Structures are given as C-alpha cells and as structure tokens.
Amino acid sequence: MSSITTPTTSSGKLQAKAAEGLEELDQRFHPAAGLRRQFNKVFPTHWSFMLGEIAMYSFILLLLTGAYLALFFDPSMQEVVYNGPYDPLRGVHMSRAYESALEISLEVRGGLFMRQLHHWAALLFVAAMIIHMFRVFFTGAFRKPREINWLFGFLLFFLGMFTGFTGYSLPDDLLSGTGVRFMQGAILSVPIIGTYLSMFLFGGEFPGGDFVARFYSAHVLLLPGIMLGLVVAHLILVVYHKHTHYEGPGRTNKNVVGMPLLPVYMAKAGGFFFLVFGVIAIIAAIASINPIWAIGPYRPDQVSTGAQPDWYMGFAEGLIRVMPGWEINFAGHTLVLGVMIPLAIFPAVLAAIAVYPFIESWITGDKREHHIAQRPRNAPTRTAFGVAWITAYMIMLVGGGNDIWATHFHLSINSITWFVRIAFFVGPVIAFIVTKRICLGLQRRDHDKVLHGRESGIIKRLPHGEFVEVHVPLSQGELHRLTAHEQHEAAELPPTVDENGVVRKIGRMEKLRVKLNRGYYGEGNQIAKPTADEYKEIQSGHGHH
Numbered sequence: 001m002s003s004i005t006t007p008t009t010s011s012g013k014l015q016a017k018a019a020e021g022l023e024e025l026d027q028r029f030h031p032a033a034g035l036r037r038q039f040n041k042v043f044p045t046h047w048s049f050m051l052g053e054i055a056m057y058s059f060i061l062l063l064l065t066g067a068y069l070a071l072f073f074d075p076s077m078q079e080v081v082y083n084g085p086y087d088p089l090r091g092v093h094m095s096r097a098y099e100s101a102l103e104i105s106l107e108v109r110g111g112l113f114m115r116q117l118h119h120w121a122a123l124l125f126v127a128a129m130i131i132h133m134f135r136v137f138f139t140g141a142f143r144k145p146r147e148i149n150w151l152f153g154f155l156l157f158f159l160g161m162f163t164g165f166t167g168y169s170l171p172d173d174l175l176s177g178t179g180v181r182f183m184q185g186a187i188l189s190v191p192i193i194g195t196y197l198s199m200f201l202f203g204g205e206f207p208g209g210d211f212v213a214r215f216y217s218a219h220v221l222l223l224p225g226i227m228l229g230l231v232v233a234h235l236i237l238v239v240y241h242k243h244t245h246y247e248g249p250g251r252t253n254k255n256v257v258g259m260p261l262l263p264v265y266m267a268k269a270g271g272f273f274f275l276v277f278g279v280i281a282i283i284a285a286i287a288s289i290n291p292i293w294a295i296g297p298y299r300p301d302q303v304s305t306g307a308q309p310d311w312y313m314g315f316a317e318g319l320i321r322v323m324p325g326w327e328i329n330f331a332g333h334t335l336v337l338g339v340m341i342p343l344a345i346f347p348a349v350l351a352a353i354a355v356y357p358f359i360e361s362w363i364t365g366d367k368r369e370h371h372i373a374q375r376p377r378n379a380p381t382r383t384a385f386g387v388a389w390i391t392a393y394m395i396m397l398v399g400g401g402n403d404i405w406a407t408h409f410h411l412s413i414n415s416i417t418w419f420v421r422i423a424f425f426v427g428p429v430i431a432f433i434v435t436k437r438i439c440l441g442l443q444r445r446d447h448d449k450v451l452h453g454r455e456s457g458i459i460k461r462l463p464h465g466e467f468v469e470v471h472v473p474l475s476q477g478e479l480h481r482l483t484a485h486e487q488h489e490a491a492e493l494p495p496t497v498d499e500n501g502v503v504r505k506i507g508r509m510e511k512l513r514v515k516l517n518r519g520y521y522g523e524g525n526q527i528a529k530p531t532a533d534e535y536k537e538i539q540s541g542h543g544h545h
Contacts, residue, residue: 075216177298318399380439
C-alpha cells in the first residue's frame with residue numbers, strides 16, 4: 001500500500017512555502033477570483049492586432065534606453081572647448097550638451113548603441129502608432145463604444161511626434177539646431193504673441209541659453225509621463241471594452257472569439273516583445289542614424305546642407321516649404337501668411353483625424369455598439385477618405401524634402417514645388433475617386449463569388465460545344481464572411497408637413513447630415529448583397545456550371 005509523503009527536496013519545500021504564502025495572501029485580500037477572471041479573458045487573434053503591440057513594445061524600449069542615456073547626458077548650454085578623442089572636432093567651441101552627446105557616442109561603453117537603439121525605437125514607435133491607427137480607421141474599430149480610446153491613441157500619436165522633436169533637438173548639433181531654428185521662425189509668425197512665446201521658450205533671443213534644459217525636462221519627464229498614463233488608460237479600455245474581432249461564423253457583437261490571456265496570449269506577447277526588441281537591435285547595430293560627430297555643433301550662422309526633420313514631421317515642413325511667401329499688413333502688424341496658413345492647416349488636419357469617429361457617428365446616425373471589425377471594401381467612402389489623407393501626407397512629405405529630391409534626381413526645385421502645390425489639391429481627390437471605385441469593384445467580386453463560387457481553373461466542354469469554367473461552391477464559413485456585413489439605408493429628410501398639417505422646419509444641419517449620409521449609403525455607394533432567393537436559384541442549376 002503506497003503512502004503519500006510530503007516533498008523532501010529543497011525545490012519541493014520551496015513550492016510548498018510559496019503555495020502557503022499565496023494562500024495566506026488570498027485569505028487577506030482575496031485576489032484569486034479577480035485574477036482568475038482576468039487571466040481567463042479571451043482575446044481575438046489576427047496579425048493586424050500586432051501593430052498596436054509593436055508600438056507598445058517600442059515605447060517600453062524607449063523608456064529603458066532613455067533612462068540609460070539620461071545617466072550620461074548633460075543638458076547644459078555652457079560653452080566649452082572640445083578636447084576628446086575625436087580629432088576633427090578637437091579645439092572646437094561647442095555647448096556642453098553637444099560635448100556630452102559626443103562622449104556618449106564615442107566614450108561611454110555601449111553608449112552609441114543605446115543612442116541608435118533609442119532613435120530607431122522612436123521612429124518605429126511613431127510608425128507603428130500611425131499604421132495601427134490606419135488599421136483601426138479602415139476597419140471601423142473606432143465606433144461606439146471605442147471613440148474615447150481613439151482619442152487616447154490620437155493623443156499618443158500627437159505627443160509622440162513632439163516628444164521625438166524634443167529628443168532629436170537635445171544634442172545641439174548643426175542638424176537638430178537647424179530644425180529648432182525652423183520651429184522658432186514658425187513661432188515668430190504667430191501674430192502679437194509670437195515674439196513673447198519665442199522669448200519664453202528659449203529664455204531670450206534665439207538660441208538663448210535655456211532651450212536644451214527645457215526640452216530635456218519635457219522630453220524625459222513631462223511628455224513621457226503623460227504618454228505612460230495614456231498607454232495605461234488605453235490598455236484598460238481595451239480590456240474593458242474587449243477587442244474587436246473580424247466577421248466569421250459564430251462571431252457577433254455580443255461575444256468574443258479567441259484565446260485566453262493566460263497562458264496562450266501572454267506567451268505569444270512575451271515572445272513577440274523579444275522579437276521586436278531583436279529586430280530594432282539589429283537595425284541599430286548595422287544602420288547608423290544621426291551621426292552627430294560628422295555634423296558638428298550648432299552655430300546660428302550656419303545651416304546643415306540637406307537638413308531634414310524626422311519623417312513624421314515632414315508633412316508640417318512640406319506645408320511651409322511649398323507655401324508662397326505671402327505677407328500682409330493688418331492693424332499695424334505684419335502677418336506672414338506663408339507660415340501662418342500652414343500652421344493653421346496642420347492642426348486642422350490633426351483635429352479632423354481626432355474627431356472623425358464623432359463626425360461619422362453624426363452623419364450615419366449610428367449610435368449602436370460595434371464589436372465586429374469591418375472589411376475596408378464594405379465602407380468605401382470611409383476607406384476613400386483614409387487613402388486621400390495618406391495621399392496628401394505623402395505629397396507633402398515630398399514637399400518637405402524638395403531640396404533632396406532636386407539634388408538626388410537632378411530635378412528643378414521650382415518644378416517640384418509647383419508639382420506639390422497642385423498635387424496637394426488634385427491628388428487626394430483622384431485618390432478618393434479611384435479608391436472608392438476599387439472598393440465597389442471588390443464588393444461586386446464578392447457578390448459574384450457568393451453566387452457562383454470560386455474559379456477552379458478547370459475548363460469543361462459541354463455536349464453542345466460550349467466551353468465553361470467549373471466553379472467551386474464556397475464553404476459556409478466563407479459565405480458567412482462575405483455576407484455578414486450590414487446593408488444600410490440612406491437617410492431621408494422628414495416630411496415638411498407633419499400628420500396634423502403643421503409645417504415642420506428642417507434645419508440646415510439636418511439637411512447637411514442627410515446629404516452627407518447619402519455619400520456614405522446612397523445609390524452608387526454600396527453594392528447590394530445577394531439575396532437568399534438569388535443564391536438558391538443559382539445553386540439549383542440555373543446559370544451555375
């Protein structure tokens with residue numbers, strides 16, 4: 001007869017003590033039930049969900065590398081004479097901030113790798129956020145109840161841009177100094193208060209003696225602290241609202257189909273974190289970025305040739321570069337329209353992106369909760385708007401680097417500037433029309449695929465001599481995926497006279513809403529899904545090979 005014995009090994013004793021400690025903890029605070037519920041929470045799986053994870057893991061990497069770099073960087077504008085190991089700069093006057101950046105790059109063990117890792121992680125962080133927002137936008141994942149989470153994500157993107165700007169301005173090299181000078185000129189164009197803002201930011205006349213220290217405080221404390229809070233709030237809402245999932249059998253707005261958080265999702269997330277870290281580390285090790293020692297320290301009387309901002313600020317710079325140098329005098333003040341108008345367009349575009357979920361909800365009149373992600377082709381107007389925005393951004397990115405395009409491709413900078421000016425207005429319109437037609441074409445293809453099945457590539461000859469291709473019927477899952485989307489009716493204006501014969505006044509906003517609604521759901525904006533009768537008729541043999 002066997003007996004049960006208590007563990008005698010050290011590991012067994014350790015496990016027993018750990019179990020006893022956890023039981024004592026649960027008796028006092030009762031966390032087991034809540035943790036079990038959270039660990040069993042189901043998350044859908046799809047490759048596009050990893051885009052948000054890339055942004056989060058890049059942000060974690062930014063915090064870790066930034067903490068290391070902060071140990072060695074000195075945010076001082078005090079003028080010093082360089083006597084370090086880099087011969088071409090020995091004896092050159094520079095700020096202490098630039099000297100400490102050189103020391104990190106050339107003297108601190110692992111310092112250059114950390115700088116490269118930090119810079120590449122910043123670029124990937126912003127890129128992943130933008131692409132993640134594209135995924136959310138094109139699939140309609142921003143709809144109720146996730147509008148606030150869209151705003152959180154937008155604020156992360158907005159703050160990420162300016163955190164990056166303050167970060168690459170800290171070394172006080174000639175490249176970053178030129179960018180700061182560009183920003184200072186834009187600030188000066190603000191009527192009445194521009195001069196005061198510049199004096200406050202730089203601590204006097206440009207470049208002043210305080211801007212590096214002030215940028216440093218914002219870069220390492222203020223902005224990251226706000227962003228960390230937004231990341232936590234964003235994740236809390238994702239868990240609370242549950243993740244969207246794509247159309248498919250068994251998937252509704254009232255359930256979530258996926259895998260539990262622990263151990264499956266956590267194991268995948270942990271592995272993916274190290275994959276993202278490894279890829280960024282490889283890029284940082286083999287691809288040099290921002291070699292400040294080759295650029296030299298900033299001097300107000302010099303401009304770095306080919307000075308360009310990081311790509312995510314290229315849209316704003318492109319607006320200013322291609323804008324004509326218009327100026328007018330108004331009430332005793334000189335208004336620099338060549339800078340003021342771009343400065344008004346840039347935040348206006350950002351504001352439109354931020355409030356789009358609320359605009360679409362108002363236009364469509366849809367106040368329901370949505371947990372099923374849409375296929376972009378089934379929302380052609382929204383998809384066309386997104387592609388039009390991307391087109392405008394890419395065109396202005398060309399404008400922001402018009403000198404680089406001119407020198408590398410031997411083109412006239414005036415020709416590039418005029419191309420960008422015209423394309424900024426024409427390009428998005430063309431992109432909108434073409435994208436919408438493509439979406440409608442894909443809807444028609446889905447319509448035919450549901451009725452006739454998938455092409456098999458097998459050609460048969462019928463007894464009377466006709467050659468036909470055999471079509472393979474779709475599976476029930478595929479049929480559900482292609483027909484699960486909703487068909488919306490276009491809005492109509494209410495009658496001008498009610499049932500009692502009283503004239504009803506229809507406001508301008510309601511008329512505008514109905515007109516815009518027809519642009520989303522009116523005739524020519526969606527292809528009707530096949531009906532059950534059409535499908536049965538085709539499948540019965542009439543017109544089906």
